[in-house]
Amino acid sequence: MSNCQSTCNNGTEQQAVYRPSVDILDSPSDVVLVADVPGVDESHLDVTLDKNLLTIRGRVEAPSFEGYTPVRTEYGVGDFERVFTVSDDVNRDAIEATVKDGVLQLNLPKTAQSARRKINVVAR
Amino acid sequence: MSRMATYWSPWREINRLRQEMDHFVSHQGAPLARGTAPFPPVNLWENETGLVLTAEIPGLDASQLDVSLENDNLTIAGGRAGSTAAREEEDYARRERWFESFKRTVELPFEVDPEKCDASYEKGVLTVRLERRPEAQPKKLTVKAG
Numbered sequence: 001m002s003n004c005q006s007t008c009n010n011g012t013e014q015q016a017v018y019r020p021s022v023d024i025l026d027s028p029s030d031v032v033l034v035a036d037v038p039g040v041d042e043s044h045l046d047v048t049l050d051k052n053l054l055t056i057r058g059r060v061e062a063p064s065f066e067g068y069t070p071v072r073t074e075y076g077v078g079d080f081e082r083v084f085t086v087s088d089d090v091n092r093d094a095i096e097a098t099v100k101d102g103v104l105q106l107n108l109p110k111t112a113q114s115a116r117r118k119i120n121v122v123a124r
Numbered sequence: 125m126s127r128m129a130t131y132w133s134p135w136r137e138i139n140r141l142r143q144e145m146d147h148f149v150s151h152q153g154a155p156l157a158r159g160t161a162p163f164p165p166v167n168l169w170e171n172e173t174g175l176v177l178t179a180e181i182p183g184l185d186a187s188q189l190d191v192s193l194e195n196d197n198l199t200i201a202g203g204r205a206g207s208t209a210a211r212e213e214e215d216y217a218r219r220e221r222w223f224e225s226f227k228r229t230v231e232l233p234f235e236v237d238p239e240k241c242d243a244s245y246e247k248g249v250l251t252v253r254l255e256r257r258p259e260a261q262p263k264k265l266t267v268k269a270g
Contacts, residue, residue: 021220036221038180038248063251065169065176071233074165075180101270102182102248123218 015062016078020104022123031090031108037080038102045104047097054084056104083124163226164200164250168233174240174255175232182248183221186269191243191252193265196235198252201227246270 025032037045040058048055058080086092086108094109164179181189183204190201203225237257243265244251252265 021222022218023216023221024218025215026217027215031217034221036182036248038182041247063178063249068169068171068176070167071170072166072168074161074167077167101184101245102180 015060016076017081018076018078019082020056020058020080022082024123028110030110033084033104033106033108035080035082035104035106036102037099037104039077040080040099040102040104042099045097045099047095047106049086049092049095052086052088054086054106055081056084056106057081058104085124162228163222164228166200166228166230168230170233172256174253175234175236177230177232177250177252177254179250180248181226181245181250184245184248186245186267189245189250189267191250191265191267193236193238193241193254196232197229198232198254199227199229200250201225241265243267244270 020035020037022036023034025034035056037056037058037060039060044059044061046055046057046059048057060077060079062077089110090108091111094107096107098105164181166177166179169176177198179200181200181202184202188202188204190199192199192201204223232254234256236254240255240257242253245267247270250267
């Protein structure tokens with residue numbers, strides 16, 4: 001997947017980056033992270049786990065309507081990025097990500113022997 | 125330059141404060157803040173022949189989204205529940221996403237032709253295309269899945 005540099009900094013202006021709202025659900029068997037990322041689909045989503053840092057990045061193509069002039073702008077359009085700290089009891093090999101209707105859901109199953117830890121993902 | 129790391133950094137302080145504020149604000153969950161900015165926020169584009177409206181409303185089915193038009197008033201209504209993965213309320217370690225129903229009427233800058241309207245919902249973004257016309261009749265739009 002190409003990085004943000006080539007898509008959102010095409011010589012003119014840098015596209016804004018937003019921090020998505022998230023829900024984090026923690027149960028004895030898994031952690032589920034849900035993030036609002038309107039405008040993002042599977043092909044524009046990047047989820048990386050580097051040591052214990054989980055990074056989600058979504059690239060959004062700002063809509064352009066040819067021949068139209070913006071007359072009201074109540075929200076900004078840009079990419080999404082947020083970093084989380086994942087604890088050791090998450091099974092790194094079993095993390096799954098899906099995107100539907102602009103909502104990212106990450107399933108992070110816990111390893112069997114670690115079901116007692118309280119908070120497994122810490123929002124930053 | 126290992127000494128660099130020991131310098132006081134205003135950015136680090138600002139980030140830390142921001143994180144604390146975020147945590148404080150988000151701790152109670154995020155019902156829609158009524159009485160503040162209208163929800164959903166919309167963007168509007170126009171030209172001589174028409175108008176395009178977009179709104180970011182992620183996580184809905186097109187069937188949960190109701191777009192209707194009366195004269196120069198466009199109403200967007202819908203709602204979504206909390207995360208489906210939440211089996212228990214105490215499962216929430218963090219809750220920032222909105223989860224209530226909403227209804228917003230946007231006054232358009234001109235009357236539009238109810239026969240020439242198109243609403244689509246894709247990747248959590250609603251796009252409504254409308255064409256200008258002086259006289260207009262109430263009409264309900266069907267929302268297509270993206």
